[in-house]
Amino acid sequence: MSSELLCGVxxxxxxxxxxxxxxxxxxxxxxxxxxxxxxxxxxxxxxRSSNAAQEDRxxxxxxxxxxxxxxxxxxxxxxxxxxxxxxxxRKVRGPEEGxxxxxxxxxxxxxxxxxxxxxxxxxxxIYRMWYSSFYDSHMGVGGIGMATSTDGIHWKRANNGQxxxxxxxxxxxxxxxxxxxxxxxxxxxxxxWYTGMASKWGPSGLGYYRIGLATSADxxxxxxxxxxxxxxxxxxxxxxxxxxxxxxxxxxxxGKYRMWYAAWSPKTQHRICVADxxxxxxxxxxxRGKPVSGLRAPYAYGxxxxxxxxxxxxxxxxxxxxxxxxxxxxxxxxxxWRIANGGKPVLPPGSSTDIDGSLTGHACxxxxxxxxxxxYTGYRRERAGIDGxxxxxxxxxxxxxxxxxxxx
Numbered sequence: 001m002s003s004e005l006l007c008g009v010x011x012x013x014x015x016x017x018x019x020x021x022x023x024x025x026x027x028x029x030x031x032x033x034x035x036x037x038x039x040x041x042x043x044x045x046x047x048r049s050s051n052a053a054q055e056d057r058x059x060x061x062x063x064x065x066x067x068x069x070x071x072x073x074x075x076x077x078x079x080x081x082x083x084x085x086x087x088x089x090r091k092v093r094g095p096e097e098g099x100x101x102x103x104x105x106x107x108x109x110x111x112x113x114x115x116x117x118x119x120x121x122x123x124x125x126i127y128r129m130w131y132s133s134f135y136d137s138h139m140g141v142g143g144i145g146m147a148t149s150t151d152g153i154h155w156k157r158a159n160n161g162q163x164x165x166x167x168x169x170x171x172x173x174x175x176x177x178x179x180x181x182x183x184x185x186x187x188x189x190x191x192x193w194y195t196g197m198a199s200k201w202g203p204s205g206l207g208y209y210r211i212g213l214a215t216s217a218d219x220x221x222x223x224x225x226x227x228x229x230x231x232x233x234x235x236x237x238x239x240x241x242x243x244x245x246x247x248x249x250x251x252x253x254x255g256k257y258r259m260w261y262a263a264w265s266p267k268t269q270h271r272i273c274v275a276d277x278x279x280x281x282x283x284x285x286x287x288r289g290k291p292v293s294g295l296r297a298p299y300a301y302g303x304x305x306x307x308x309x310x311x312x313x314x315x316x317x318x319x320x321x322x323x324x325x326x327x328x329x330x331x332x333x334x335x336x337w338r339i340a341n342g343g344k345p346v347l348p349p350g351s352s353t354d355i356d357g358s359l360t361g362h363a364c365x366x367x368x369x370x371x372x373x374x375x376y377t378g379y380r381r382e383r384a385g386i387d388g389x390x391x392x393x394x395x396x397x398x399x400x401x402x403x404x405x406x407x408x
Contacts (some may be wrong), residue, residue, distance in 0.1 A: 089396035098355035100392035137176030209244040270299035294337035
């Protein structure tokens, strides 16, 4: 019997039967982290105009080094010669239950039990967050919502608390569930890649996950692209992604899009693969469809990738045999990775009363002024939750000194 984990949560095993969550203590999630920053200057990627909404992930490229580098000049790339640098985020306690910055929605709302998988942009004045709720069609009617904030801590739900994108029409690839948004803004148009699940499950008892795209002029009113069909479909039988492609992380690099995604097949289980596209709709599998290497674990999933000073930083969920938390790795080509932080989690769970008392999960990363901010999913055991879990969104940060170094 096999089971799928997306965004750090249970999907189902054969026959559609969920395993007991008591046997799910290995659920972990992908998170984001950067180690040491040198230089306060920001760089504009790919010759595009400045876009403060994405200074952490796409348009602006803060200079970063991984390791204990103490030299006077900023290195031109990540340094992994020393992997034992201590990296710690300071969690910012928010105003919601358990210290969340975005708590749960009103009773009966699509996000009344789970709020997870944030994707945050900042335009210099307003933070915008897109997030989702449930992960499979058996859990309830979910969707993708939006919230805004002036400080990144106190959030107000947009669209009267209703989803800005709901499941697709009957028979569509995403008529069962949608989740895990990744939003890009090019100063003219918002693009949201997301995971869609069909209501009809496979004969093995596993749900099929594919990746869709929607566009918007304001971030609230969305139109599905590609005629409502998936923009990235399953691989052929026997491939690493023959059953599921999910939770995309998309960057614009050298005039094209690159996407890291969670792949699943019965034989290989969880892996992270890469694809590229000129238009964000038509994708080509890179690396001959093979998973990325160097993550040291039996499996990895839930990728979040940003580009920093010409290098890629990957945040992901790893093997359940490893300590719970979120892991990081870096790469020059997006295929071959080296583990950061000595292989230890970069953001561990909190106390039992915190929102992340059990797990920390899917997140996004932004460099704002002299701080590095991370919005992430916190998992906590609660009887009233789905399968005994409630999920909320928290905030953590690291200080960046005036000289461009992280203070910790």
